[in-house]
Amino acid sequence: MEDTAKEPSTFRPVTHVIFDLDGLLLNTEIFYTEVLDDLCGKYGKKFTWELKHQMMGRKERDSAQFAIDALGLPISVDEYIAHVREELNRLLPTSRFMPGAEKLVKHLYEHGVTMAIATGSDSFTFRKKTTNHGDFLQMFTHYVLSGDDPQVRNGKPFPDIFLVCASRFPTKVNPEDILVFEDALNGVKAAVAAGMQVVAVPDERADLSEFSDATLILKSLLDFRPEAFGLPAFGS
CATH class of the missing domain: 1.10.150.240 (Putative phosphatase; domain 2)
Structure with missing residues (x-):
């Protein structure tokens, strides 16, 4: 399940990555x-x-x-x-990791790629979901919880969460230099509205035609090839 409408040559190189949480990193x-x-x-x-x-x-x-x-x-x-x-x-x-999530995040972290989490969760549910994943969280510079973050005025599919998340990276970064990973259609719409490239990893029941605005559609994070977006390849 990969979007073949867009060729890898059309992907822009990126420097920063933002991950959704539910259904993308964790099986919640x-x-x-x-x-x-x-x-x-x-x-x-x-x-x-x-x-x-x-x-x-x-x-x-x-x-x-x-x-x-x-x-x-x-x-x-x-x-x-x-x-x-x-x-x-x-x-x-x-909660447990989704296939390929831990491997990808660890790989990017070890190669110095700056990453953050942007989720619709609030502080209560975020703590519960990540109870046994404290070491994993240390690989991200920050996480934005739109459920109770006052700066995120509108939830997905509005772009607020990704723009707020981008503004909190340690150094200034332009939206076009950020790659978002999402499983939800509302999240894909939000990332596109924010001017960012987005890799969609939808639920197997989803209608893939609805995800046509995504830069790339994958069946699993196991299928992602970092070098397509100018990121360090696995094994490098």
Whole structure:
């Protein structure tokens, strides 16, 4: 599953990298599906892939309101979030790396590539997800959590999170010199709106035609070749 519409020769060399977190670096999306399947089932509603696809990448409260409106759930945003957080508190600390994530980040770090994380998570869920990945986090200069970062006024698909993340790199960097990795369509749209190249690694259920704005579409991070974007090749 790779986008062949764009040839590697059209890719711009980059100096900095921004990663999404959920479903891209960590397998936490499966936990959100499990929890929301249960919550929606309590009210006789079905949490579908189509709904999840539209929610991915949004801020926590935006995502909650979207689900409530779409399904007509008879609960408030605060009640929705309270239920989800209670269940995620149990599940998120068991998160594991997505295929190729640890290898790629470690490779880039060892070759001096500056990296950051930009996620729709808030501080609470971010801590839970990364409970057992403290050493991994040390390889990033910073992480932007749009769920409770006051400078990120609008969540994905707006570009705010990536522009804020770029502004916090230790040295000034232009958007065109940044490569974003995303699994969600909203995240791809946000990166493109920010003027950055973006590698999409969608869920296998996704309609790839919706990701046509991505610079490159891959089945897995295992398939990424850093040298295509001017980054150090594996084995170098």
